[in-house]
Amino acid sequence: MSNKVENNKAWFLVLPVFVLVAFSAIVPMMTVVNYSVQDIFDQYTRVFVGTDWFRDILRDDRLHDALLRQVIYSLCVLLIEIPLGIGVALCMPKKGIWSSACLILLALPLLIPWNVVGTIWQIFGRADIGLLGWSLNAMGLEYNYAGNPVDAWLTVLLIDVWHWTSLVALLCYSGLRAIPDVYYQAARIDRASSWAVFRYIQLPKLKSVLLIGVMLRFMDSFMIYTEPFVLTGGGPGNATTFMSQTLTTMAVGQFDIGPAAAFSLVYFLIILLVSFVFYTAMTHADKDA
Amino acid sequence: MNWMAWTLPTVAFFSIIAVILVCMTVWEVRSPCVDRRGFLPISTTRGDRLFIGLLVSAYIHLAVIGLTEWSIWIAFGVSLVWMFIVMKWG
Incomplete structure (x- = not known):
C-alpha cells in the first residue's frame, strides 16, 4: 500500500477552457447536427426529415465534383510543395549572415494574408496590365485565368506554392539543423555519396518534421477558400470551386441550411479521418525514433 | 434551447455519446487500462x-x-x- 495522497483537484483548472470550447465549438457543432436532420423554414417552422439531406448531398454530382477537385488540388499541393520545400531547405546556407537573410526572405510570403495574396496574383496574372499575364502572352503563350479552366487551376496552384512552400522549407531547415554533426562525420568516413547522406541520414531525420508539414499543408489546402474566390470567384464555370466555397454558397448564399449542415458534417468527418491518420502516423513515428 | 433546434433523435444521439463518455471515465478510474x-x-x-x-x-x-x-x-x-x-x- 502506498501512502501517496491522490489529489485530482487540478482538473478543475481545465474547466474554463472546457466552457470556452463548449461555447465556441461543441454547442455550434451540436446545432449543426440538429440542422442536418431538419428542413428549416423559419425560426418557428421546422420539419424533421431524417437522413434525407445526407442522401441528397451524398448523391449530388456537384458535390462529388467539388470533392474530386479538392482532393486532386490538395494532392498537387503536397506533391509540389513538400519536395520543393526540402530542396530549398537543402540549398540554404547553413550559417552566417546569408542564412539569416534567407530565413527572412522565406518568411515574407507567410506574413501576407490570403486575400492579399489572391489580389496580388489576380493583378499579376492579368493579360492587359499584369506582369505575368502580359509576359506570357507576349511570348506567344495563351494565358487567361478568367477564361481558361486549366490556366485558372494552375494559377490557384501556383498561388498556394508561392504562399506556403516557405513553411515547408522553414520546417525542413530547422529539422536539418537539428541533425548532430556525428552523423555526417560517420558518413564521410564511409565515403557516402551526397545522395546516400540525403537518403539515409537527412530524410529519416526529417520524418517527424515532414509529417507536421504534410499535415498542415493538407488541412490548409483542403479548406482553401479565399484565393480562388478572389481570383475568379470559383470560375471559369466551376473549375476552381472547391469544397468550402460550395459549402458557403449553399449555407449563406442559398440559405439551404439543412443540406449545408449535412455537407459540413461530411466535410468534418473527412478532415477528422485524415487528421487522425496523420496524427497516429506522427505519434508512432515518434515512438519508433 | 429552442434556437439549437433540437429533435428527439439528436437529443438521444448526444445523450448516448455523453453517457458513453461518462461510463468510459468511470471505467478508466476504476480500472486504468494499458496499451x-x-x-x-x-x-x-x-x-x-x-x-x-x-x-x-x-x-x-x-x-x-x-x-x-x-x-x-x-x-x-x-x-x-x-x-x-x-x-x-x-
Whole structure:
C-alpha cells in the first residue's frame, strides 16, 4: 500500500477552457447536427426529415465534383510543395549572415494574408496590365485565368506554392539543423555519396518534421477558400470551386441550411479521418525514433 | 434551447455519446487500462478503440445512406457489431 495522497483537484483548472470550447465549438457543432436532420423554414417552422439531406448531398454530382477537385488540388499541393520545400531547405546556407537573410526572405510570403495574396496574383496574372499575364502572352503563350479552366487551376496552384512552400522549407531547415554533426562525420568516413547522406541520414531525420508539414499543408489546402474566390470567384464555370466555397454558397448564399449542415458534417468527418491518420502516423513515428 | 433546434433523435444521439463518455471515465478510474495490440495496426487504449469505432461507424452510416437504399437501422446494427468487435479485439 502506498501512502501517496491522490489529489485530482487540478482538473478543475481545465474547466474554463472546457466552457470556452463548449461555447465556441461543441454547442455550434451540436446545432449543426440538429440542422442536418431538419428542413428549416423559419425560426418557428421546422420539419424533421431524417437522413434525407445526407442522401441528397451524398448523391449530388456537384458535390462529388467539388470533392474530386479538392482532393486532386490538395494532392498537387503536397506533391509540389513538400519536395520543393526540402530542396530549398537543402540549398540554404547553413550559417552566417546569408542564412539569416534567407530565413527572412522565406518568411515574407507567410506574413501576407490570403486575400492579399489572391489580389496580388489576380493583378499579376492579368493579360492587359499584369506582369505575368502580359509576359506570357507576349511570348506567344495563351494565358487567361478568367477564361481558361486549366490556366485558372494552375494559377490557384501556383498561388498556394508561392504562399506556403516557405513553411515547408522553414520546417525542413530547422529539422536539418537539428541533425548532430556525428552523423555526417560517420558518413564521410564511409565515403557516402551526397545522395546516400540525403537518403539515409537527412530524410529519416526529417520524418517527424515532414509529417507536421504534410499535415498542415493538407488541412490548409483542403479548406482553401479565399484565393480562388478572389481570383475568379470559383470560375471559369466551376473549375476552381472547391469544397468550402460550395459549402458557403449553399449555407449563406442559398440559405439551404439543412443540406449545408449535412455537407459540413461530411466535410468534418473527412478532415477528422485524415487528421487522425496523420496524427497516429506522427505519434508512432515518434515512438519508433 | 429552442434556437439549437433540437429533435428527439439528436437529443438521444448526444445523450448516448455523453453517457458513453461518462461510463468510459468511470471505467478508466476504476480500472486504468494499458496499451495493447489487437488486430488494428497500432497499439491502442480503450479510448482510442472507442474513437476508431465511432469514426468507422459514422462512415458505415454514410456508406449505407449514400450507396444503398437500405434502412438506416441496418447501418446501426452493423455499427453495433463493429463497435463490439473493435472494443473487444481491436
